[in-house]
Amino acid sequence: MELSQRKEKILAAVVEHYIRTGEPVGSKTLLNALDISVSSATIRNEMAELAALGYLEQPHTSAGRIPTNEGYRYYVDRLMGVRQLDESVKRQIEAGMSIKNVSPEAILAKASEFLADMTECAAVSTTPSGENATIRRIEFVPVGTRTGMIVLLTSTGVIKSKVCRSDVDLNSSMIEKFYNIVKSSFIGVPLDDIDTATLQTLVASMGMDALTMIPFVSAVSELAQEATRTMVMLGGQSNILRYREEYGTTAYELMDFLRRGEPISQLLANSKEDLDVKIGGENQFKQLENSSVIMAHYNIDSDNRGSIGIIGPTRIDYASLIPSVRYLTDLVGELLTQTLNED
Amino acid sequence: MELSQRKEKILAAVVEHYIRTGEPVGSKTLLNALDISVSSATIRNEMAELAALGYLEQPHTSAGRIPTNEGYRYYVDRLMGVRQLDESVKRQIEAGMSIKNVSPEAILAKASEFLADMTECAAVSTTPSGENATIRRIEFVPVGTRTGMIVLLTSTGVIKSKVCRSDVDLNSSMIEKFYNIVKSSFIGVPLDDIDTATLQTLVASMGMDALTMIPFVSAVSELAQEATRTMVMLGGQSNILRYREEYGTTAYELMDFLRRGEPISQLLANSKEDLDVKIGGENQFKQLENSSVIMAHYNIDSDNRGSIGIIGPTRIDYASLIPSVRYLTDLVGELLTQTLNED
DNA sequence: GTTAGCACTCTTTAGTTGTGAGTGCTAACT
C-alpha cells in the first residue's frame, strides 16, 4: 500500500511524536511539529484516512491518534531515516564492550548487560549455535586422587570443562584407557551424535572396563551437550518496569517469559534476516503482543551464528535503537570470531 | 519489653491475619479468629495499648491495625511457633536440589532459583567465601598452538579454569618454565596474596623470560581473584512483582538493587547469626526499607562459608518460610561439602 | 482540494454525598 507523500509525512510525525511522548497526538500538535502549510482540518482529514487504512487508531473518540502495529511497520519499513550511528555512540559501545581474555559466554553476557543499560530495554543474546561442530580434542586433568577435570575443545573453538569423579582411585592405566576411548570414539565426532544410544553401545563394547569408565564417558557426553546447547543471556529485566504504563499488570508475565530462555531462543533463531524488527503481534508469542523486538545476528562462520536483541514496548525508538543493536552485534561478532579462531 | 499473655495472643493474631490477607485487622475480626472470651471492646483497649507501645499502627483512624516493624520483630522473636518442617516439604526441597555432578556455582544458582520458586520471593545465595584458601595445584592444558587452559585448584576444593593465549607458539620448555614458576611462587600461597604488586616483583625476577610468561602469570592471578570473589546468585527477581501492592513504584529500585550484587553480598556477610531475619528498616540499605530478609548460612569448614536468603515484603510468612530457608541452606551446605571435599 | 466554524464526544478532574468499617470514650456492670 503506497501512501501519498503528505500522508507519509503525517504518519511519520505521529509515530515519532508518540514514541517521544507516549501521548496520543492531535491535529494541532502536528501542525506545529510539521512544517507544512495546511490547516489542522486538512490534517484531520488525512488522519481520518490513515485511520481508515489501519495505520492509526484512536484510544477513544476525543483523543488524538496513536500508531497501530501496521503504522509502526510502515514507518520502520519506509519512513524511518536509516540514521547513521554517531561516532560518539560507536565509541561508547566499543568502550562498553572492551573486555578481554574472557570466554564467549562472558562476552555475550556483557553484551546483554551493556545493551540493556544503553537502550533501557531488556536485552537478550544467544551463544553461537555451533551446528555441525565436532569434537576436536579432549584432555583429562587429574586434580585429586579420584577427581579429574575433563576439557573438551570443539572444532568451532569452544572450550568446555567439567570436573568428574571416579568411583575408584585414578591410575595411569585408567587414564590411558580413557584417552584410547576418546581417540577411537570421540575425536572428530559431531557433537549432536553423542546421545545416550551411542554411549550405551560404546559402554557395552568396553566389557569389564565399562564400570570405571562410565563417569568419564558421561562427563564427555554432558560436555558435548553443553557445547551444543545455545544459551540465552538475559540482561536488564528490570528495565521492563520503566514501561509500567504500557505493560500494566502484564509486566510480570513478560518478565517470566524472558526468564524462561527457551522461547527467546526460538524467537531469535526463527529470524533469517540480518536484522529483524518484530512489532507487537508479529511475534509468535502472545506474551510479546505488546512488545517489539529488535534483533540482529552475528556470524562467526557459516555454521556458527547467534543473535542479540532488545525487547521493549511497541513505542520503542526504532530509528535510533536499530543502528545501535546492529553495531553492537557486529562488534560482538568480531570479538567472538577473534576469540574462537585464535589458536 | 514483656507483654501480657493476652496482648501477645492478640499481637500474634494481628500479625498472622495481616500476613495472610494483607488487610488491616479490626477488633471484630480478631474476636472470631481468637478463641478468647472477651468482647471486642476489650480487644480494642488492648490494641490501643499495643499501638501505644509501638507494636501496631493504624494506616488511618478508621481502619484496623497492622503490625509495625517492631511488631513483626516481637512476633518473630517470641511468638512465632518454631514450626517443624513438614516431611513433604522436606522431600520437595530435596527433590528440587537433586542435581549432581555439577559445580558449586551451579548448585547455588539452582538453590536461588528453586528457593525463589518455592517461596515466591526473590532469592539470593553467595558462593563460599574461601577465606585463607591457598593454591593447591595448577595445571596447564595446551589446546592450540598458542592457547592453553590454566586450571587452578584451591585448598578449599574450588576449581577454576581459564583459557589464555600466548604471544608466541607454545613449546615444552615454556610449559616447563611455567610449572617451575608455579611450583616456586604459587603453590601454597594464599589467594589473597596474589595481587599486582606480587606479580610485578615476580615478573621482574624472571628476567628475559618475563615477556612470554606474562599471559600465563596474569591468567593465574585472574583465576585467583575469581576464586576469592564471592559471587552472588540471584533468582526470581520477577517475584518482586507479585507484591506490587506493597512496593508500588519502588519495585524498580528494589530490582535494580538486587541486580547489583555487591550490596547483597555485604548484607549477607554482615550477619553473624546462624539464621537471621532483618525486618524493614533493620536492613542497612534504604532500598530494603519495605522488605524483610530471611537468611541462613552454610558452613563447609571454618574458613569457608556462604549464605542463602530470600527477600520479600515485610508481611512475609516468617513462620513457614524460616524453616524452609534453614533446611535448604543446610542441605546446600552438605551438597557443597560433598562436592568440595571429595577427591 | 482546502479551510473555518461548530456541534459533539468522551476523558479527566474536582466536588459532593453517602456508606461502612472501625475506633475511642463513657458509663454501667461484675
Added chain:
DNA sequence: AGTTAGCACTCACAACTAAAGAGTGCTAAC
C-alpha cells in the same frame, strides 16, 4: 479493677454529578 455495651465520631472509599478541555467529524464556504 477489669470488662462490656452503647454510641458518637472519623475517615477511606465508591458513586454520582458537574465543569473543563482536548480533539474530532462534518458542513458549508472558499
